[in-house]
Amino acid sequence: MYVSLGACAEMNKSVDFGAGFEYLQKVFAGEHHSQDELRRASEMAMELLDTGKVRACTKAASGDWVVNGWVQKAVLAFFRTHGINFMGIAGSDWCSWCDKIPAKFAEWDTAHFTAAKIRAVPGAYVRKSAYIGAGVVLMPSFVNVAAYVGAGTMIDTWATVGSCAQIGENCHISGGVGIGGVLEPVGSRPTIIEDGCFIGARSEVVDGVIIGEGSVLAMGTYIGSSTKIIDRETGEVTFGRVPPYSVVIPGCEPTSGGVSLYCAVIAKKVCDRTRNRTAINELLREV
Numbered sequence: 001m002y003v004s005l006g007a008c009a010e011m012n013k014s015v016d017f018g019a020g021f022e023y024l025q026k027v028f029a030g031e032h033h034s035q036d037e038l039r040r041a042s043e044m045a046m047e048l049l050d051t052g053k054v055r056a057c058t059k060a061a062s063g064d065w066v067v068n069g070w071v072q073k074a075v076l077a078f079f080r081t082h083g084i085n086f087m088g089i090a091g092s093d094w095c096s097w098c099d100k101i102p103a104k105f106a107e108w109d110t111a112h113f114t115a116a117k118i119r120a121v122p123g124a125y126v127r128k129s130a131y132i133g134a135g136v137v138l139m140p141s142f143v144n145v146a147a148y149v150g151a152g153t154m155i156d157t158w159a160t161v162g163s164c165a166q167i168g169e170n171c172h173i174s175g176g177v178g179i180g181g182v183l184e185p186v187g188s189r190p191t192i193i194e195d196g197c198f199i200g201a202r203s204e205v206v207d208g209v210i211i212g213e214g215s216v217l218a219m220g221t222y223i224g225s226s227t228k229i230i231d232r233e234t235g236e237v238t239f240g241r242v243p244p245y246s247v248v249i250p251g252c253e254p255t256s257g258g259v260s261l262y263c264a265v266i267a268k269k270v271c272d273r274t275r276n277r278t279a280i281n282e283l284l285r286e287v
Contacts, residue, residue, distance in 0.1 A: 045074035056164035168195035180206030212244035
């Protein structure tokens with residue numbers, strides 16, 4: 001069983017859910033608070049994030065994603081108000097580390113995992129404050145602070161999920177994928193992977209890019225905020241967002257001087273019915 005020395009127990013003892021969201025928003029909206037108050041409020045916020053009761057970014061009824069800047073401030077305040085603690089695996093003298101934030105599963109046993117319906121193999125490391133939904137499978141991977149991983153999602157081997165990143169339900173984040181995170185500047189949108197997406201092996205999605213629901217990214221697709229996303233059918237060029245149910249492959253765009261620059265190409269779009277009944281390999285084979 002994992003244990004953390006000091007930090008995890010201290011955090012859990014001080015949490016008071018009765019204070020409510022309004023109190024936390026008020027604390028992190030202001031500038032003049034004592035270290036003790038910031039410490040207590042940041043611990044409360046981290047616990048709420050850990051249980052999925054608050055998120056760093058939420059989807060509004062309009063479909064737009066809204067950043068909760070006070071959550072980012074709370075995480076930063078936790079770093080400022082807490083010291084480094086020695087942590088390790090009980091009974092082991094070879095696996096230890098020092099961090100300000102304990103492991104999410106530090107004090108979990110079989111009963112905790114059974115109740116949460118989470119499977120985590122050796123090498124899967126999740127920091128406290130990251131939410132992991134029911135039915136999630138964690139291969140050896142890393143999930144950072146304040147991230148959100150929706151129910152039924154697979155985080156495959158050596159994938160990394162950055163700070164505050166939002167991963168939807170029933171996604172597959174393939175081996176070696178990097179999902180970028182953000183804490184600063186406060187108010188910056190994290191990377192968002194909406195429900196039902198497949199992110200191919202060794203792909204990178206960073207800089208607050210949104211991958212729309214049901215989309216498929218081929219292996220080795222890199223998308224940042226400055227990456228051109230070109231619709232092959234219409235020729236339209238966009239940045240920062242892949243429309244829902246898009247099949248995206250790596251491409252290149254010719255420029256002057258005979259040089260081609262990398263871009264991401266929307267090879268085709270499919271309806272939700274086609275996406276749900278068609279194997280990923282079939283979608284990518286005919287692009």
